[in-house]
Amino acid sequence: MTVHTPIYLDYSATTPTDPxxxxxxxxxxxxxxxxxxxxxxxxxxxxxxxxxxAREEVAKLVNADPREIVWTSGATESNNLAIKGAxxxxxxxxxxxxxxxxxxxxxxxxxxxxxxxxxxxTYLAPEPNGLVDIEKFRAALRPDTVLASVMLVNNExxxxxxxxxxxxxxxxxxxxxxxxxxxxxxxxxxxxxKLPVDLMSFSAHKTYGPKxxxxxxxxxxxxxxxxxxxxxxxxxxxxxxxxxxxxxIVGMGEAFRIAREEMDLExxxxxxxxxxxxxxxxxxxxxxxxxxxxQRVPHNLNISFNFVEGESLxxxxxxxAVSSGSACTSASLEPSYVLRALGRSDxxxxxxxxxxxxxxxxxxxxxxxxxxxxxxxGKLRELSPLWExxxxxxxxxxxxxAAH
Amino acid sequence: xxxxxxxxxxxxxxxxxxxLDKNDPTVGTGMVGAPACGDVMKLQIKVNEAGVxxxxxxxxxxxxxxxxxxxxVTEWIKGKTLDQVMEIKNSDIAEELALPPVKxxxxxxxxxxxxxxxxxxxxxxxxxxxAA
Ligand SMILES: Cc1ncc(COP(=O)(O)O)c(C=O)c1O
Numbered sequence: 001m002t003v004h005t006p007i008y009l010d011y012s013a014t015t016p017t018d019p020x021x022x023x024x025x026x027x028x029x030x031x032x033x034x035x036x037x038x039x040x041x042x043x044x045x046x047x048x049x050x051x052x053x054a055r056e057e058v059a060k061l062v063n064a065d066p067r068e069i070v071w072t073s074g075a076t077e078s079n080n081l082a083i084k085g086a087x088x089x090x091x092x093x094x095x096x097x098x099x100x101x102x103x104x105x106x107x108x109x110x111x112x113x114x115x116x117x118x119x120x121x122t123y124l125a126p127e128p129n130g131l132v133d134i135e136k137f138r139a140a141l142r143p144d145t146v147l148a149s150v151m152l153v154n155n156e157x158x159x160x161x162x163x164x165x166x167x168x169x170x171x172x173x174x175x176x177x178x179x180x181x182x183x184x185x186x187x188x189x190x191x192x193x194k195l196p197v198d199l200m201s202f203s204a205h206k207t208y209g210p211k212x213x214x215x216x217x218x219x220x221x222x223x224x225x226x227x228x229x230x231x232x233x234x235x236x237x238x239x240x241x242x243x244x245x246x247x248x249i250v251g252m253g254e255a256f257r258i259a260r261e262e263m264d265l266e267x268x269x270x271x272x273x274x275x276x277x278x279x280x281x282x283x284x285x286x287x288x289x290x291x292x293x294x295q296r297v298p299h300n301l302n303i304s305f306n307f308v309e310g311e312s313l314x315x316x317x318x319x320x321a322v323s324s325g326s327a328c329t330s331a332s333l334e335p336s337y338v339l340r341a342l343g344r345s346d347x348x349x350x351x352x353x354x355x356x357x358x359x360x361x362x363x364x365x366x367x368x369x370x371x372x373x374x375x376x377x378g379k380l381r382e383l384s385p386l387w388e389x390x391x392x393x394x395x396x397x398x399x400x401x402a403a404h
Numbered sequence: 405x406x407x408x409x410x411x412x413x414x415x416x417x418x419x420x421x422x423x424l425d426k427n428d429p430t431v432g433t434g435m436v437g438a439p440a441c442g443d444v445m446k447l448q449i450k451v452n453e454a455g456v457x458x459x460x461x462x463x464x465x466x467x468x469x470x471x472x473x474x475x476x477v478t479e480w481i482k483g484k485t486l487d488q489v490m491e492i493k494n495s496d497i498a499e500e501l502a503l504p505p506v507k508x509x510x511x512x513x514x515x516x517x518x519x520x521x522x523x524x525x526x527x528x529x530x531x532x533x534x535a536a
Contacts, residue, residue, distance in 0.1 A: 309442055311467035315407070315415060335442075346440040383421055383471065385446035385463040386439060401438030402520070 005319040007365045011358030012155050012183060012300060013323060018208040024254045028247035036244045047246045054253025058215055061256040062190040065220060070236045071244055074214035075182035076106040078201030081216055082178045083110040085226030087119060087147050090176060094144030097121045100132055101341040107149050107180055128343050129292035130159040138169050147176045153183040156338040156354055157291030158300025160188055167196030182206055186259030187297040192217060198224045208359060209255030213248035270357050271298035273366050277355060280370030284377050290339055290352055301355045304348040307387040308380040313351060316376040320369050323354040407468055408502035414472035419479050422461040424448040432525025436516040443470045447517035457481050469507040473497050473514035486522050
C-alpha cells in the first residue's frame with residue numbers, strides 16, 4: 001500500500017467528517033430544510049424530529065438525559081455559556097473561580113473576562129505530568145468559590161484528568177463543576193449519570209462530525225441554572241437563542257452515534273498504532289514524552305526532540321501534518337503555554353510535536369512517519385550548535401547566552 | 405507560514421554547514437541568540453594573511469528563516485575583508501530572503517553573528533600581536 005502525503009496526524013486539531021455523517025447531513029440542507037422551530041407545518045416537524053433524534057444520540061454517548069443537552073456552535077461557545085452563565089447566575093454566592101493553567105483558551109479567556117468584571121480566579125498549575133493534584137485542587141477552593149472548570153482530556157498532551165475525584169470535592173462544597181470534554185468524546189467513556197459533573201462542553205468536529213456545532217450538557221438533577229449569553233427567540237429553553245442548524249445537528253448526532261458504537265474497537269486499534277509510533281520514535285536519542293503516559297488517551301503522542309527548534313522541525317516534516325508546541329500558528333513565537341505549565345524548559349517546549357492519531361490512520365502511515373522523523377531529526381541536529389555542544393558534554397543550562 | 409523560495413532553498417540545501425577549530429588563531433567564532441528565544445547561531449570565519457575571509461561555517465538552531473539567514477551570510481562573507489563584512493546590514497539579508505516582518509529578527513541575529521565572529525577574531529589577533 002502506498003502512502004499519500006501529507007499524512008494527516010493532527011486529529012486533535014480537527015477530524016474529517018466521516019462520510020457516513022456527511023451523507024446524513026445533506027438532505028437537511030436541500031430537501032428537509034425546514035426550521036425546527038416551525039410548529040405549523042411538516043417542514044418544521046421533520047426538522048424538529050431530526051434535531052431531537054440527534055439530541056438523543058449525543059445524550060446517549062455520555063449517558064445523559066436528552067433534555068440536558070443544549071445545542072451551541074461548538075465547544076468554545078459551550079465553555080463560554082457554561083462559565084459566564086454559571087458564574088453570573090450564582091455570583092450572589094461568591095465571586096471566585098478555580099481552573100487549571102493547561103485549559104483550552106476558550107476556558108482561560110472566558111475566566112479572564114470574568115476577572116475583568118469583578119470575579120477572582122485561581123489558575124492552578126498541574127503536576128509535571130500534566131495531571132491535577134487532588135489535594136492542591138481542594139486547597140485552591142475557597143468559601144466564596146462558585147465555579148471550577150477542569151478539562152477531561154487535554155488537547156495538547158492528551159492527559160485525562162480524574163474528573164470524578166475533582167467533581168466529588170466540588171459537590172461536597174456546593175461548587176458548580178464544569179468540564180470541557182471537547183477532546184474526550186469517543187476516546188474515553190463518559191457516564192454523566194455517575195459523574196459528579198454539572199456542566200460539560202462538547203464539540204462535533206473533534207469526533208468526526210462537522211465544524212461549527214457543539215453542545216453543552218446542563219444537569220437537571222440537581223438542577224443547574226445559567227444566565228443565557230445569546231438572547232433572542234428563546235430557543236433551547238431560553239439558554240441559547242438562534243435558529244437551530246439542523247444539518248449540523250444531524251451530523252453531530254450521527255457522529256456521536258458512530259463514536260458510541262465503534263469507540264472500543266477503534267481505540268484498541270489506535271492504541272496499537274500509538275505504541276508502534278512511540279517505540280519507533282524512542283529509537284532517536286534525546287526524546288521526551290510530554291504528559292503522563294498512563295492517564296492519557298491513546299490518540300495523542302506529544303514528544304520533544306531536544307536540540308532542534310520547533311518551527312524548523314515542522315518545516316522538515318512537511319510530509320506529515322502535525323502541530324508544534326512552538327506557537328507558529330499565531331504570529332507570536334511563544335512556546336506552548338501548556339508545556340510551560342508542566343515546567344518544561346523553553347527549548348523542550350519549542351521542539352515538541354503533537355502527533356494525533358485517528359480513525360483513518362494506517363500502519364503504513366505510522367511507519368513512514370517514524371522513518372521521516374529519524375532522518376529529519378538527524379539532519380537538523382547536524383545543523384544544530386546545541387546538539388554539537390551537547391555531544392561535547394557542555395551543560396547548556398550553564399551557558400551564558402547573549403540574550404537579545 | 406509561507407516561506408520564500410530562497411529561504412526554502414537555503415533551508416533544504418544549507419551552504420557551509422560545519423565547524424572550524426575555534427582554537428585556531430585565524431578563526432573567529434560568534435555565537436548569538438539563546439535557546440530560550442528559539443534561535444542560536446554559531447558563525448565561524450577563517451582569515452588568510454591578507455585579512456580576507458577564506459572560509460566560513462555555521463550551525464544554527466532556529467526556524468527556517470534563521471537557518472537561511474545564516475547560510476546566506478556564509479556565502480556573502482567568503483572572499484571579503486573584515487571591514488567589508490561589517491557593512492552587511494540585516495536589511496540586506498531580509499530583503500534577499502524576502503523575510504516577513506515576524507522573521508526580521510532572524511536577519512538581525514545573522515548580522516549580530518558576523519559582528520561577534522569578527523570581534524572574536526580581532527580580540528584573538530590583538531592578543532597575539534601584543535604577545536609578539
Ligand atoms: C479542549 C478544547 N476545548 C475547546 C475547543 C474549541 O472547540 P470548538 O472548535 O468546537 O469551538 C477545542 C478545540 O480547539 C479543544 O481542544
